[in-house]
Amino acid sequence: MTDAPRNYSDLHEHIAALEQRGLLRRIDRPIDKDAEMHPLVRWQFVGGIDQAERKAFLFTNIVDGLGRKYDIPVVVGAIAANPEIYSVGMRAPLADIQAKWDHAIAHPVEPRLVNEAVCHEVVIEGDALKGEGHGLDRLPIPISTPGFDSAPTLTATNVITRDPDTGVQNMGTYRAALKSPDRLVVRMATRVGGAGGYQHYLKYQKRGEPMPCAIVLGCPPYVAFMGPQKLPLGVDEITVAGGLAGGPINIVRARTVDLTIPAESELVIEGLIDTEYLEPEAPFGESHGHVALEEFNMPMRVTAITHRRNPIIPSYISQVAPSESSVIKRVAYEPLFTAHLRNTLGIRGVKKVSLHEPLTGLLRVTVITLEKGTSRTEIWRALSGAASFKGDCGKICIAVNEDIDVDNADGLLWAMAYRMNPIEDVQMLPHRGQGHGPKREHDQEEDSTLLMDATMKGDMPPLALPKQEYMERAKAIWQELDLGPLRPQAPWFGYSLGDWLPQWDEAAKRAAQGRYLDNGKISEKQRRKGLKPETKFRPEKDGGNGKG
Numbered sequence: 001m002t003d004a005p006r007n008y009s010d011l012h013e014h015i016a017a018l019e020q021r022g023l024l025r026r027i028d029r030p031i032d033k034d035a036e037m038h039p040l041v042r043w044q045f046v047g048g049i050d051q052a053e054r055k056a057f058l059f060t061n062i063v064d065g066l067g068r069k070y071d072i073p074v075v076v077g078a079i080a081a082n083p084e085i086y087s088v089g090m091r092a093p094l095a096d097i098q099a100k101w102d103h104a105i106a107h108p109v110e111p112r113l114v115n116e117a118v119c120h121e122v123v124i125e126g127d128a129l130k131g132e133g134h135g136l137d138r139l140p141i142p143i144s145t146p147g148f149d150s151a152p153t154l155t156a157t158n159v160i161t162r163d164p165d166t167g168v169q170n171m172g173t174y175r176a177a178l179k180s181p182d183r184l185v186v187r188m189a190t191r192v193g194g195a196g197g198y199q200h201y202l203k204y205q206k207r208g209e210p211m212p213c214a215i216v217l218g219c220p221p222y223v224a225f226m227g228p229q230k231l232p233l234g235v236d237e238i239t240v241a242g243g244l245a246g247g248p249i250n251i252v253r254a255r256t257v258d259l260t261i262p263a264e265s266e267l268v269i270e271g272l273i274d275t276e277y278l279e280p281e282a283p284f285g286e287s288h289g290h291v292a293l294e295e296f297n298m299p300m301r302v303t304a305i306t307h308r309r310n311p312i313i314p315s316y317i318s319q320v321a322p323s324e325s326s327v328i329k330r331v332a333y334e335p336l337f338t339a340h341l342r343n344t345l346g347i348r349g350v351k352k353v354s355l356h357e358p359l360t361g362l363l364r365v366t367v368i369t370l371e372k373g374t375s376r377t378e379i380w381r382a383l384s385g386a387a388s389f390k391g392d393c394g395k396i397c398i399a400v401n402e403d404i405d406v407d408n409a410d411g412l413l414w415a416m417a418y419r420m421n422p423i424e425d426v427q428m429l430p431h432r433g434q435g436h437g438p439k440r441e442h443d444q445e446e447d448s449t450l451l452m453d454a455t456m457k458g459d460m461p462p463l464a465l466p467k468q469e470y471m472e473r474a475k476a477i478w479q480e481l482d483l484g485p486l487r488p489q490a491p492w493f494g495y496s497l498g499d500w501l502p503q504w505d506e507a508a509k510r511a512a513q514g515r516y517l518d519n520g521k522i523s524e525k526q527r528r529k530g531l532k533p534e535t536k537f538r539p540e541k542d543g544g545n546g547k548g
């Protein structure tokens with residue numbers, strides 16, 4: 001056991017914190033990990049359950065289709081079933097997460113090397129890794145998309161490799177399909193903006209050597225968050241995890257490969273990745289929402305499995321967004337985009353960047369919220385900045401103003417419908433890679449970029465819903481009459497969009513007080529001859545009462 005000091009939670013402590021906050025469900029009845037586990041958790045993403053109601057699921061009684069029982073529990077959704085769960089792992093309220101990421105990236109902390117670690121309490125090596133029921137085959141790794149996937153697949157991974165030239169380690173969340181008790185196949189994306197580990201692979205391949213690799217399951221949450229985070233190549237993610245923790249992360253040397261691993265991990269699979277042969281892997285339901293079809297990926301021969309005495313194995317629910325995978329990425333990537341546009345490019349009008357989640361899966365549709373009145377050139381700098389920030393993100397970028405609820409696609413269409421003149425406000429740019437999707441880059445087929453300025457180009461009349469005060473007054477009556485629960489959807493009250501006069505405000509107030517006859521007297525005084533119907537009238541400053 002390590003008793004090295006630390007100021008961060010491990011996965012066990014994180015799960016206890018979730019349970020304390022009512023964010024965990026324990027499932028003690030037998031659950032088939034291959035046919036039932038992921039579909040059960042999936043219901044909270046497709047069952048009309050609010051995001052805030054999602055929980056982590058801890059499965060303590062796991063069986064499989066062959067009737068085998070597993071003694072290691074599995075937790076699904078524990079890192080990011082919803083932003084609240086993520087924020088428990090971040091040990092910060094949601095509103096502070098942007099600042100926490102910004103600070104950690106700017107102030108990385110070197111890890112602390114320790115000699116003993118809980119992740120080495122149980123060590124399985126050599127012949128103990130061979131044969132059915134041993135090695136990987138002992139682990140309750142679920143099938144993510146029953147009916148399509150061909151193998152139990154590790155999803156909640158932090159895959160560690162080392163750059164053989166610089167010695168700097170990389171950590172990425174990559175899936176790995178189980179193939180035999182001591183063999184799995186790892187998939188590292190080869191596209192621009194893809195896996196850092198693939199760049200290491202190319203270097204080992206050139207040297208004619210296998211690549212040492214450690215697949216860590218169940219890192220402390222600060223470390224787990226680093227797996228999917230998109231940091232520049234050459235940044236060792238463990239130092240940024242230290243930045244999140246505000247102190248060093250404890251690491252220990254792996255037993256059979258020359259790598260260091262987080263000391264408080266639940267379970268570690270060490271091995272050597274073949275840089276000569278590839279092996280077919282998948283089908284596997286992917287986070288772009290389609291099934292990744294079979295393709296050649298990297299076989300790894302397992303040299304050791306080590307774990308805590310009482311490990312818990314995490315599994316991410318991914319595939320069609322929203323999912324745990326899209327939440328974990330969204331909460332991490334949005335701050336990067338916002339910081340890039342606001343701080344690096346210095347575009348003051350940028351309020352936030354949102355990555356559209358349901359079905360599109362974050363990487364395709366980027367929404368930039370800009371302050372009303374931001375100049376056209378700055379809006380276009382923001383659009384092109386967001387489109388080019390990451391090689392595989394921002395295919396469709398939409399600029400909107402602050403009143404648009406970016407999570408409501410209806411609101412986006414509303415802005416596009418009324419605030420955008422396509423001939424002036426839409427641009428298409430050539431030369432985009434295929435990105436993360438069902439098409440592969442090596443077919444040489446390019447994609448392109450769509451930029452849309454759906455911000456207001458000037459003042460507009462108010463949104464035609466009753467003002468907030470009237471909606472709230474009516475809400476009280478709704479509740480008094482017990483007419484059922486309300487789930488207000490923005491926009492649920494009308495507000496000014498700039499083109500609105502105090503005289504109209506006064507007239508509306510009178511009308512709502514039943515005094516419309518007063519308004520009729522005022523308008524009567526403004527009668528004119530010789531105008532075409534629908535000619536605009538704007539009352540004068542004196543209130544439009546005919547005296548001005």
Ligand SMILES: Cc1cc2nc3c(=O)[nH]c(=O)nc-3n(C[C@H](O)[C@H](O)[C@H](O)COP(=O)(O)O)c2cc1C
Nearest residue numbers: 171172173174175187188189195196228229230325
């Ligand atoms: C659940 C989940 C599964 C992922 N699977 C893969 C994968 O199989 N291969 C891959 O290259 N990236 C995958 N990603 C995305 C990478 O984790 C992400 O691109 C990350 O930036 C990679 O880290 P790196 O830049 O250090 O390589 C996955 C992300 C999540 C959240």
